[in-house]
Amino acid sequence: xxxxxxxxxxxxxxxxxxxxxxxxxxxxxxxxxxxxxxxxxxxxxxxxxxxxxxxxxxxxxxxxxxxxxxxxxxxxxxxxxxxxxxxxxxxxxxxxxxxxxxxxxxxxxxxxxxxxxxxxxxxxxxxxxxxxxxxxxxxxxxxxxxxxxxxxxxxxxxxxxxxxxxxxxxxxxxxxxxxxxxxxxxxxxxxxxxxxxxxxxxxxxxxxxxxxxxxxxxxxxxxxxxxxxxxxxxxxxxxxxxxxxxxxxxxxxxxxxxxxxxxxxxxxxxxxxxxxxxxxxxxxxxxxxxxxxxxxxxxxxxxxxxxxxxxxxxxxxxxxxxxxxxxxxxxxxxxxxxxxxxxxxxxxxxxxxxxxxxxxxxxxxxxxxxxxxxxxxxxxxxxxxxxxxxxxxxxxxxxxxxxxxxxxxx
Amino acid sequence: xxxxxxxxxxxxxxxxxxxxxxxxxxxxxxxxxxxxxxxxxxxxxxxxxxxxxxxxxxxxxxxxxxxxxxxxxxxxxxxxxxxxxxxxxxxxxxxxxxxxxxxxxxxxxxxxxxxxxxxxxxxxxxxxxxxxxxxxxxxxxxxxxxxxxxxxxxxxxxxxxxxxxxxxxxxxxxxxxxxxxxxxxxxxxxxxxxxxxxxxxxxxxxxxxxxxxxxxxxxxxxxxxxxxxxxxxxxxxxxxxxxxxxxxxxxxxxxxxxxxxxxxxxxxxxxxxxxxxxxxxxxxxxxxxxxxxxxxxxxxxxxxxxxxxxxxxxxxxxxxxxxxxxxxxxxxxxxxxxxxxxxxxxxxxxxxxxxxxxxxxxxxxxxxxxxxxxxxxxxxxxxxxxxxxxxxxxxxxxxxxxxxxxxxxx
Numbered sequence: 001x002x003x004x005x006x007x008x009x010x011x012x013x014x015x016x017x018x019x020x021x022x023x024x025x026x027x028x029x030x031x032x033x034x035x036x037x038x039x040x041x042x043x044x045x046x047x048x049x050x051x052x053x054x055x056x057x058x059x060x061x062x063x064x065x066x067x068x069x070x071x072x073x074x075x076x077x078x079x080x081x082x083x084x085x086x087x088x089x090x091x092x093x094x095x096x097x098x099x100x101x102x103x104x105x106x107x108x109x110x111x112x113x114x115x116x117x118x119x120x121x122x123x124x125x126x127x128x129x130x131x132x133x134x135x136x137x138x139x140x141x142x143x144x145x146x147x148x149x150x151x152x153x154x155x156x157x158x159x160x161x162x163x164x165x166x167x168x169x170x171x172x173x174x175x176x177x178x179x180x181x182x183x184x185x186x187x188x189x190x191x192x193x194x195x196x197x198x199x200x201x202x203x204x205x206x207x208x209x210x211x212x213x214x215x216x217x218x219x220x221x222x223x224x225x226x227x228x229x230x231x232x233x234x235x236x237x238x239x240x241x242x243x244x245x246x247x248x249x250x251x252x253x254x255x256x257x258x259x260x261x262x263x264x265x266x267x268x269x270x271x272x273x274x275x276x277x278x279x280x281x282x283x284x285x286x287x288x289x290x291x292x293x294x295x296x297x298x299x300x301x302x303x304x305x306x307x308x309x310x311x312x313x314x315x316x317x318x319x320x321x322x323x324x325x326x327x328x329x330x331x332x333x334x335x336x337x338x339x340x341x342x343x344x345x346x347x348x349x350x351x352x353x354x355x356x357x358x359x360x361x362x363x364x365x366x367x368x369x370x371x372x373x374x375x376x377x378x379x380x381x382x383x384x385x386x387x388x389x390x391x392x393x394x395x396x397x398x399x400x401x402x403x404x405x406x407x408x409x410x
Numbered sequence: 411x412x413x414x415x416x417x418x419x420x421x422x423x424x425x426x427x428x429x430x431x432x433x434x435x436x437x438x439x440x441x442x443x444x445x446x447x448x449x450x451x452x453x454x455x456x457x458x459x460x461x462x463x464x465x466x467x468x469x470x471x472x473x474x475x476x477x478x479x480x481x482x483x484x485x486x487x488x489x490x491x492x493x494x495x496x497x498x499x500x501x502x503x504x505x506x507x508x509x510x511x512x513x514x515x516x517x518x519x520x521x522x523x524x525x526x527x528x529x530x531x532x533x534x535x536x537x538x539x540x541x542x543x544x545x546x547x548x549x550x551x552x553x554x555x556x557x558x559x560x561x562x563x564x565x566x567x568x569x570x571x572x573x574x575x576x577x578x579x580x581x582x583x584x585x586x587x588x589x590x591x592x593x594x595x596x597x598x599x600x601x602x603x604x605x606x607x608x609x610x611x612x613x614x615x616x617x618x619x620x621x622x623x624x625x626x627x628x629x630x631x632x633x634x635x636x637x638x639x640x641x642x643x644x645x646x647x648x649x650x651x652x653x654x655x656x657x658x659x660x661x662x663x664x665x666x667x668x669x670x671x672x673x674x675x676x677x678x679x680x681x682x683x684x685x686x687x688x689x690x691x692x693x694x695x696x697x698x699x700x701x702x703x704x705x706x707x708x709x710x711x712x713x714x715x716x717x718x719x720x721x722x723x724x725x726x727x728x729x730x731x732x733x734x735x736x737x738x739x740x741x742x743x744x745x746x747x748x749x750x751x752x753x754x755x756x757x758x759x760x761x762x763x764x765x766x767x768x769x770x771x772x773x774x775x776x777x778x779x780x781x782x783x784x785x786x787x788x789x790x791x792x793x794x795x796x797x798x799x800x801x802x803x804x805x806x807x808x809x810x811x812x813x814x815x816x817x818x819x820x
Contacts, residue, residue: 002490004514010492011507018504080412082420091501091560094428095748097421098741104414105741150501331508331515332783338505339773363749373742 005301005327008334012294015151019290021090022154023283025145029158030276031078033165035071036138037269040172042068043131044262046117047176050124051183051254058118065114072107079104096144103137110134128176133374135169147352152344157282159351160212161275167205168268174198175261178240182254187243193385195241201391208351213275220274224267232260300330354392361395364402415711415737418744422704425561429700431500432564433693435555439568440686441488443575445481446548447679450582452478453541454672456527457586460534461593461664468528475524482517489514506554513547520544538586543784545579557762562754567692569761570622571685577615578678584608585671588650592664597653603795605651611801618761623685630684634677642670710740764802771805774812 045061048054079100090096113130116122122130142165146158177198181191210218236257243249304323358380365376384394455471458464489510500506523540526532532540552575556568587608591601620628646667653659714733768790775786794804 002486002514004511004518007489007507007511007514011504011511014500014503014507076412079417090424092752093424094421095752097417097424098744098748101414101417101421101741102745104412104417105737108414327515331511334508335512336773336776338508339769342502342505343770343773359749360753363746363753366746 004331005304008331009294009297009301011334011338012290012297016287016290016294018150019154019283019287022149022151023280023287025090025148026154026158026276026279026283028078028082029142029145029161029279031071031075032138032141033161033272033276035068035075036135036165036169037272038064038068038071039131039135039138040169040265043128043135043172044175044265046127046131047124047179048258050117050120050122050127051179061117072110076104090148091150092144092148096141096148099137099141099144103134103141106134106137124176124180128173132169132173135172139166139169143352143355147349150345151286152341152348153282153286154279155345155348156212157275157279159348160209160217161272161279163205163208163212163351164268164271164275167202167209168265168272170198170202170205171261171265171268174202175258175265178236178261179254179258181240182236182249182257183251185248185251187240187249192241194381195237197381197385199237212348212351214278217271217274217278221271224270226263226267229260229263229267232256233264236260297330300326357392357399358395361398364398414741415714418741419704419707419711421744421748422700422707426697426700426704428560429564429693429697432559432561433690433697435500435558436564436568436686436689436693438488438492439552439555439571439689441481441485442548442551443571443682443686445478445485446545446575446579447682448474448478448481449541449545449548450579450675453538453545453582454585454675456537456541457534457589458668460527460530460532460537461589471527482520486514500558501560502554502558506551506558509547509551509554513544513551516544516547534586534590538583542579542583545582549576549579553762553765557759560755561696562751562758563692563696564689565755565758566622567685567689569758570619570627571682571689573615573618573622573761574678574681574685577612577619578675578682580608580612580615581671581675581678584612585668585675588646588671589664589668591650592646592659592667593661595658595661597650597659602651604791605647607791607795609647614800622758622761624688627681627684627688631681634680636673636677639670639673639677642666643674646670707740710736767802767809768805771808774808 042061042064045057045064048057049061082097082100109130113122113127117127139162142158142162146155146162149155149158174195177191177195181187181195187195210221213221236253239253240249240257304327361380362373362376365371365379366373369376369379371379380391380394380398383389383398384391387394452471452474455467455474458467459471492507492510519540523532523537527537549572552568552572556565556572559565559568584605587601587605591597591605597605620631623631646663649659649663650667714737771790772783772786775781775789776783779786779789781789790801790804790808793799793808794801797804
């Protein structure tokens with residue numbers, strides 16, 4: 001018959017298995033992050049190639065496509081080895097697998113996208129948007145992984161990583177958008193709003209990344225700064241966003257803008273690598289801690305064992321009152337520790353809430369107004385820009401109005 | 411190479427496994443509920459036995475002890491067959507196992523408690539409190555099970571069950587408390603507050619039970635009412651809580667009170683059984699639905715398979731544009747469904763929040779002021795009664811003050 005003590009050990013073993021599972025998820029996230037980076041570079045190269053006179057970048061584009069292909073193969077190989085038994089151990093395994101299905105489905109269109117870019121059969125914004133969709137699918141996998149982490153430290157590392165990746169993706173979108181605006185020679189009010197939105201959401205993500213990172217990561221981030229590139233970006237943002245009424249925007253700035261942004265984005269890869277190593281280290285450290293706790297508990301239990309033997313495990317009062325108190329202490333300590341972990345996890349995960357609210361509002365708009373995801377997002381973004389409010393506030397308002405909207409499906 | 415579609419299926423299979431896991435948890439909860447009921451009856455019998463002249467209830471007490479023993483054996487046998495691999499698949503497996511450790515540790519004191527009751531070596535309130543602690547441990551297991559459910563329908567059924575059990579436990583405590591008050595012949599202000607608190611928290615639990623139950627359960631609940639017993643309880647509550655200033659409380663009322671309460675509590679068992687059957691039915695229905703979804707998806711996928719064969723699964727564009735759209739529809743539909751489920755789960759689980767806030771505040775008080783759990787609970791309860799506020803509001807206030815409390819440990 002199992003005693004209370006054997007369930008204390010079992011609880012520890014559950015923790016260790018959950019952490020091992022998270023370490024595997026960490027590997028998945030790292031591979032997804034590398035592939036995302038490769039796709040961002042491929043998108044950048046395709047932007048150069050699709051710009052007027054961009055044919056000279058054909059070889060460079062080919063190189064980036066090959067690099068993406070290698071990263072894609074790594075991600076696919078990892079997906080391949082995930083099995084369903086494993087998935088059903090993940091708290092939100094169904095959601096994670098569903099996100100992977102979306103990624104794989106999207107990737108089926110990648111060869112066709114590349115063919116059309118190579119044939120210059122797409123506009124630059126079309127190509128950018130197509131890559132952005134694939135990257136959004138990959139980011140959703142990272143988000144789901146962050147959402148499934150049951151350990152507050154690992155959750156923290158995953159949230160930092162997700163927000164950095166998301167911020168970098170907005171930086172990539174800003175690069176493409178700004179380059180198009182400069183190349184066109186003029187800035188319209190709507191463009192200005194969208195540009196400002198890309199800057200704001202980017203900064204929101206990087207702020208969350210900073211909030212959830214430890215000093216070692218912050219040092220890497222600080223060292224990665226390229227002050228010249230940053231100054232150039234700020235100067236060009238100013239020109240692009242607030243052009244002088246008396247003169248047109250100089251189309252030649254497009255090239256300067258693109259190069260400064262590329263330097264900045266490339267320098268971010270060092271931070272992403274540091275985040276990936278940090279994630280691995282955090283998992284290892286937490287596993288080690290849990291194993292140490294398990295060893296301590298085992299040792300304490302061994303010291304409680306009565307060598308005379310023959311006493312049934314479930315027999316009451318088999319330990320003296322002194323030992324009873326140490327067992328009670330152990331049981332209570334574990335409950336308290338798990339409670340504290342669960343509380344901290346709730347606090348940490350609150351950072352994921354904004355995105356969930358936005359997703360929820362999008363889903364509502366899609367159901368009510370028969371919109372695609374892109375369209376629903378655009379509706380929210382436009383509302384936010386017009387009302388000069390944060391996306392999440394507009395999303396909250398949409399959800400609040402849900403009950404009074406006509407034709408509510410659920 | 412796995413395609414997006416195979417991950418769609420894998421996501422469904424994760425859902426099914428998770429539901430099967432919940433069905434097992436449902437069995438555990440049902441056994442725990444029966445054992446809790448048996449312990450409540452045993453406590454009731456021990457109350458009768460410990461009251462003056464209660465020796466004549468010795469045989470009845472023995473009978474209840476034997477019934478508890480049988481239920482305890484069932485629960486222990488179920489614990490026995492839980493394994494760690496299984497536990498690590500539960501989102502909060504470590505917490506559940508830790509709660510079981512607390513239960514098993516507490517149960518080691520049960521034989522001694524019974525010996526002391528049999529020897530009349532305990533006061534009635536002492537015996538009541540000792541049983542209440544064991545029952546609180548069992549209820550914590552049910553709460554953890556409710557907190558781990560990833561399916562909104564199952565979560566709803568578990569929350570209804572937990573709240574009914576908790577309400578019934580407060581009813582049991584009120585029975586013992588009122589009987590003692592009547593037997594003493596007088597009601598002091600502090601007793602009145604505690605009695606009122608037992609009524610209020612009881613009603614809060616039953617209200618949540620009503621909110622989370624379907625019409626079939628509500629019908630059973632309605633049929634279980636014993637209007638005579640209820641009227642008698644309300645009459646005696648009025649006498650006990652607002653005794654006339656000119657006369658003492660009649661000690662003979664203790665017996666009437668006890669009997670009316672016992673009739674009411676015994677009638678609740680029918681509702682608890684209905685809740686247990688409902689839980690089983692909900693799990694079965696959800697598993698069936700998920701399996702049906704899986705079959706539909708498989709059928710659709712089979713119809714998409716190209717009979718020519720030999721086309722690698724990951725090859726892009728292998729489906730025509732029409733089929734591509736149905737696949738995309740399937741992928742999107744699944745994402746939306748999982749998102750909607752996750753949203754609903756968040757809404758449903760909000761009902762668990764009050765208890766979590768109270769637990770958190772207790773943990774804080776225990777750490778700061780070196781209190782036991784019982785003492786911490788008493789501090790909160792006293793604050794709530796003195797300020798005439800709900801327990802959860804006082805707990806919120808304690809947590810808000812956490813940062814400014816001295817000697818904060820984390």
